[in-house]
Amino acid sequence: MTDQTKDRRKVLITGAGGRIGTSLATQLHERYDFRLQARRDLEQPVTDDIAITDITDLEAMTAAMDGVDTVWHLAGDPRVPAPWEDVLQANIIGTYTVLEAARRAGVRRVVFASTNHVMGMYDINGDWPVNNGMPQRPDSYYGVSKAFGEDIGRFYYDKWGLEFIALRIGWFLKEPYKGPGYGRAMWLSPRDCAQAFTRATEAEVPFGVFYAISNNPDHPWDLTDAVVKLGYRPQDTWADFYPVEPGVPTPNVH
Amino acid sequence: MTDQTKDRRKVLITGAGGRIGTSLATQLHERYDFRLQARRDLEQPVTDDIAITDITDLEAMTAAMDGVDTVWHLAGDPRVPAPWEDVLQANIIGTYTVLEAARRAGVRRVVFASTNHVMGMYDINGDWPVNNGMPQRPDSYYGVSKAFGEDIGRFYYDKWGLEFIALRIGWFLKEPYKGPGYGRAMWLSPRDCAQAFTRATEAEVPFGVFYAISNNPDHPWDLTDAVVKLGYRPQDTWADFYPVEPGVPTPNVH
Numbered sequence: 142m143t144d145q146t147k148d149r150r151k152v153l154i155t156g157a158g159g160r161i162g163t164s165l166a167t168q169l170h171e172r173y174d175f176r177l178q179a180r181r182d183l184e185q186p187v188t189d190d191i192a193i194t195d196i197t198d199l200e201a202m203t204a205a206m207d208g209v210d211t212v213w214h215l216a217g218d219p220r221v222p223a224p225w226e227d228v229l230q231a232n233i234i235g236t237y238t239v240l241e242a243a244r245r246a247g248v249r250r251v252v253f254a255s256t257n258h259v260m261g262m263y264d265i266n267g268d269w270p271v272n273n274g275m276p277q278r279p280d281s282y283y284g285v286s287k288a289f290g291e292d293i294g295r296f297y298y299d300k301w302g303l304e305f306i307a308l309r310i311g312w313f314l315k316e317p318y319k320g321p322g323y324g325r326a327m328w329l330s331p332r333d334c335a336q337a338f339t340r341a342t343e344a345e346v347p348f349g350v351f352y353a354i355s356n357n358p359d360h361p362w363d364l365t366d367a368v369v370k371l372g373y374r375p376q377d378t379w380a381d382f383y384p385v386e387p388g389v390p391t392p393n394v395h
Numbered sequence: 396m397t398d399q400t401k402d403r404r405k406v407l408i409t410g411a412g413g414r415i416g417t418s419l420a421t422q423l424h425e426r427y428d429f430r431l432q433a434r435r436d437l438e439q440p441v442t443d444d445i446a447i448t449d450i451t452d453l454e455a456m457t458a459a460m461d462g463v464d465t466v467w468h469l470a471g472d473p474r475v476p477a478p479w480e481d482v483l484q485a486n487i488i489g490t491y492t493v494l495e496a497a498r499r500a501g502v503r504r505v506v507f508a509s510t511n512h513v514m515g516m517y518d519i520n521g522d523w524p525v526n527n528g529m530p531q532r533p534d535s536y537y538g539v540s541k542a543f544g545e546d547i548g549r550f551y552y553d554k555w556g557l558e559f560i561a562l563r564i565g566w567f568l569k570e571p572y573k574g575p576g577y578g579r580a581m582w583l584s585p586r587d588c589a590q591a592f593t594r595a596t597e598a599e600v601p602f603g604v605f606y607a608i609s610n611n612p613d614h615p616w617d618l619t620d621a622v623v624k625l626g627y628r629p630q631d632t633w634a635d636f637y638p639v640e641p642g643v644p645t646p647n648v649h
Contacts, residue, residue, distance in 0.1 A: 225491060225495070229487075229488070229491075233483075233487065233543075234483070237479060237483075241479070262549075262550075262553040262554075274529075274530060275528075276528060276530070276549075276604075277531075277546050277549075278549060278550075278553065279546060279547075279549070279550045280550070280553070280554070281550070281554075282550075284550070285543070285546055285547045285550050288543075288546045289487075289539075289542075289543050289546065292531050292533060292539055292542045292543065292546075293533075293539045295516075295530075295531075295532060295533070296516075296532075296533045296534070296535070296536075296538070296539050299516040299532065299534070300516075300534070300535075350530075
């Protein structure tokens with residue numbers, strides 16, 4: 142038998158104190174050897190390998206990536222209505238810093254927590270279906286900042302071979318939003334989120350942008366490339382909670 | 396007869412001291428009523444309506460847009476190998492500032508000087524043809540910063556109705572680069588550049604991203620949408636300077 146401890150990938154989670162980072166670390170700490178980056182002390186961390194740094198501190202972030210195989214870049218301002226100045230610092234300068242640190246530290250791959258809000262104006266207008274090859278159409282400064290993250294990630298892959306997978310994460314909740322509107326169609330369960338990050342880490346695909354949502358019956362976002370290229374097989378659906386009505390179009394209001 | 400002076404559109408050129416801004420102002424000052432924004436004093440300006448401001452100063456930029464119909468946003472670091480910190484200030488924060496100032500000042504339309512470098516990795520790899528609906532694939536921090544400009548421009552149009560036309564400007568030179576490589580294929584003559592900005596200002600198209608290059612015989616970038624939607628009809632071509640050889644593919648090295 143191989144030593145599973147030695148063979149486990151070293152994964153740095155940025156923004157490990159957030160909702161998604163906490164959930165991923167809790168679900169997957171037996172599969173990966175985590176290091177947790179956060180701005181301030183973590184409550185009940187799953188490991189004592191912790192880096193308390195500012196996401197925009199290039200030197201500290203480079204040091205935090207020493208020996209790291211994959212970075213899960215979750216740090217950033219998660220508020221859709223966040224003002225420009227906040228997303229500029231946390232999401233734009235922060236994501237540049239993470240990519241540059243990863244390049245300097247020799248990291249193999251960055252998995253980037255993008256968002257459906259990169260394409261949110263299609264959603265607001267009901268311009269569906271949406272697939273990942275369509276032009277970005279953000280609905281907010283937050284969405285603009287995540288579109289930037291996808292673009293600079295592609296540049297780092299094309300230019301320096303730093304592998305980069307962006308996951309356009311839907312609405313991460315323990316249970317699906319009840320509705321009405323497309324809120325529940327974009328549900329991403331904690332279990333499916335963990336699978337998406339696992340597949341984005343392990344699939345032999347060096348670059349890509351993919352939606353990460355659960356197997357909801359009325360979702361208007363194309364998951365086909367995630368199924369084909371990443372091997373993503375979502376196991377949850379809001380249909381386990383609420384009745385499905387065939388013939389009802391996806392509603393275009395939250 | 397109408398008073399042509401009164402009917403002329405008020406156009407603010409940002410970065411008016413640069414090569415393209417100077418050329419446009421010189422060629423078109425009888426067609427438009429220009430205001431010229433620059434960081435420092437201009438040499439031989441075509442008008443005395445001048446705003447000396449920093450492009451990242453929101454208050455000063457808003458004041459500079461008082462009464463303006465259209466902004467031609469040329470200001471920014473034009474160097475393809477510019478470091479991150481420089482494009483962050485001049486191109487990313489600068490373009491946000493211009494759009495926000497335009498929104499606050501009630502400007503009708505912004506014409507944005509984008510670049511072929513937004514799609515430059517297709518060019519470096521010879522992944523041709525390229526059209527404007529393909530995902531952005533920048534080749535540099537400069538290209539990333541211009542991709543950001545296109546994305547935040549789309550957001551300002553979608554969200555607030557600020558009209559926005561991005562022109563992916565090729566290689567602006569008085570005469571085409573001799574070659575070898577695709578350098579001359581991306582030539583944009585001063586005359587065609589002036590036409591592209593004129594059409595981007597006057598066409599009844601509230602949003603779009605278009606290539607702006609001359610009518611070069613071997614260019615691999617789709618101009619069809621510029622022809623159809625903007626009415627762009629480039630009048631210059633490197634074929635007026637050098638012999639054309641049918642059967643020779645577009646070379647993919649500068």
